[in-house]
């Protein structure tokens with residue numbers, strides 16, 4: 697895989713994942729789970745920005761980005777949704793870490809990917825914490841916690 701192929705795949709993944717999060721957030725909001733919806737929508741916005749950063753970097757590297765979006769499932773069950781995020785982030789992290797070595801001669805891109813890794817690690821920690829919370833207080837209480845205003 698070339699560096700640009702990796703970056704194109706990253707943009708495709710972020711755009712798709714961002715849309716998945718935004719649909720999940722809208723579904724949660726429709727059920728009144730405003731607090732959880734806001735958190736998931738923020739993740740969607742963050743990944744949309746990340747995808748755009750990748751495309752901007754591709755342009756700086758002399759490449760024209762393409763319109764591409766990786767397909768992601770829409771999951772209505774809250775616990776399954778969080779478990780999916782947990783699995784997805786757990787897989788994305790080593791994939792991005794491994795790719796860092798490709799950018800030893802390109803500090804700007806390397807720094808960008810490092811920031812993605814830090815953000816994704818944050819998200820993974822948040823998801824793990826919430827799965828833990830569900831285990832401790834039960835789904836019914838968790839839903840009450842996530843209603844918000």
Ligand SMILES: [Fe+2]
Pocket residue numbers: 713714717739743
């Ligand atoms: Fe995500």
Ligand SMILES: [Fe+2]
Pocket residue numbers: 739743815816819
């Ligand atoms: Fe993320």
